[in-house]
Amino acid sequence: MSSPALTNDLFESEIEIYRKFLPIVSPVEGANPKTNTWDVPYTIGELSYLVHSHYRYYGKFPSVVPGQLLDQFPPPSKEHYVLDNxxxxGTTLVEAKLRGIKSFGVDISWLSCLVSNVKSNAVDTKQVNTELNRISKEFHKIAIKYSAPEDSFVEKWFEKETSRELAALREIILNLPQSSERDFLLVAFIGIIRRVSKAFDGEVRPHINKAKKQRGVFEAFSKKVRDMCSDHDHYMRLINTRTPSKCLLGSNVELPSILNDGKCHLVISHPPYLNSFNYTPVYSLEFYWGVPFEAEYTGGQKNLHKQELTAHPASEKITDSYFSHLEQCYRETYKIQSPGGYLAIVIGDCTRNGELIPVLEKTIEIVKKIGYVPHEYNYRTTHYGLGKYAYRHRADYHGDADKKDGILIFKR
Ligand SMILES: C[S@@+](CC[C@H](N)C(=O)[O-])C[C@H]1O[C@@H](n2cnc3c(N)ncnc32)[C@H](O)[C@@H]1O
Structure with a gap:
């Protein structure tokens, strides 16, 4: 007979990795609507299982937040889907795929769409490795012939040798025929830009790190591709590759018509937090090297980023436009959802000049006005550590009773 400890171990090993770190949910007595705290006492490393580690996306939510929502609100049929607007x-798309749930995403940034689609869908990793070997030979042949682009932006952020190598590698990827393997390699390429630059790796908005040691571009790229392949293989063993997932390029204040089919069961929505940051400047280094790919991935649409929800700085004007954007985008989701569907908004309060802006309260007011009915409020405590890059100074999840980080759930 096995000992209790051994039985426990066996049981533990059977829990799928994506269900291992789900939030610890504790009800708040006597609250109306139903209210809970969600505790996520895990590190970023623990939550970056499978393909979640493909791309360092500043400001993503813990993978287990959409995971918990999808477990709590599973769609009633295979045709019904979850939308992340x-x-x-693509954190939601990945978690949905792991559960066999059809999903759509919408994002204003072509880079977000590329990353989401690569992460959530299958790829032939053997073919990727074959390409990598071919690229290696070509790179070592041609890199020497390239020169670094001469412009002050690139000179500020990259050593000459690094720019030269990045230019050569980019050219090789650009010349590959379009395929899911090329998309995969492009994500790896974009994924090493910050690492091979002169900027701090972990900081949200890039700043020069004078003490940073330079890394060879190809060495960083091939390691990245190999790590991604190994994580992707593990992911593909867990998913049904026929479960559809797709991130669409566009703005959430005018949802693509394909979504207007009455089958959207659950909307998971994680707007940039007010007064945290805007996305375009955060990715300036990646966008710089991505320029030649942009037209291909945007279908030639220009200036899409102008429709980005502006979240920083929280001046009065920006605060007003922030809330009016939220109103417009939840009017859109209301239009495409049928009665009985759910909307889960992951959002945080903030302070302006030390004064609280009650973002959660205001969001509830807006969403109720549209016609959604409050279903369940959850308040998150997330322990990301208290290091230099911790989220402590943004939505404060520790001890500050007034400032809340919420997962607000409404019923259509
Ligand atoms: C807080 S992030 C979402 C992160 C996501 N939950 C994850 O785990 O990766 C907000 C995203 O909203 C996108 N965004 C901003 N304005 C938008 C708009 N008008 N329409 C669609 N997406 C928009 C930004 O490009 C950014 O990728």
């Missing part, structure tokens, strides 16, 4: 790096 601020898709970012």
């Amino acid at each position: 601020f898709c970012g790096s």
Whole structure:
């Protein structure tokens, strides 16, 4: 007979990795609507299982937040789907795929769409490795012939040698025929830009790190591709590759018509937090090297980023436009959802000059006005550590009773 400890171990090993770190949910007695706290006492490393580590996306939510929502609100049929209307790096799409749930995302940034689609869908990793070997030979042949682009932006952020190598590698990827393997390699390429630059790796908005040691571009790229392949293989063993997932390029204040089919059961929505940051400047280094790919991935649409929800700085004008954007985008989701569907908004309060802006309260007011009915409020405590890059100074999840980080759930 097995000992209790051994039985426990066996049981533990059977829990799928994506269900291992779900939030610890504790009800708040006597609250109306039903209210809970969600505790996520895990590190970023623990929550970056499978393909979640493909791309360092500043400002993503813990993978287990959409995971918990999808477990709590599973769609009633295979045709019903979840929509993430601020898709970012596709965390929701990945968690939905792991559960066999059809999903759509919408994001204003072509880079977000690329990353989301690569992460959530299958790829032939053997073919990726074959390409990598071919690229290696070509790179070592041609890199020497390239020169670094001469412009002050690139000179500020990259050593000459690094720019030269990045230019050569980019050219090789640009010349590959369009395929899911090329998309995969492009995500790896974009994924190493910050690492090979002179900027701090972990900081949200790039700043020069004078002490940073330079890394060879190809060495960083091939390691990244190999790590991604190994994580992707593990992911593909867990998913049904026929479960559809797709991130669409566009703005959430005018949802693509394909979504207007009455089958959207759950909307998961994670807008940039007010007064935190805007996305375009955060990715300036990646966008710089991505320029030649942009037209291909945007279908030639220009200036899409002008429709980005502006979240920083929280001046009065920007605060007003922030809330009016939220109103417009939840009017859109209300239009495409049928009665009985759910909307889950992951959002945080903030302070302006030390004064609280009650973002959660205001969001509830807006969403109720549209016609959604409050269903359940959850308040998150997330322990990301208290290091230099912790989220402590943004939505404060520790001890500050007034400032809340919420997952607000409404019924259509
Ligand atoms: C907080 S992030 C979402 C992160 C995501 N939950 C994840 O885990 O990766 C917000 C995203 O909203 C996108 N965004 C901003 N304005 C938008 C708009 N008008 N329409 C669609 N997406 C928008 C940004 O490009 C950014 O990727």
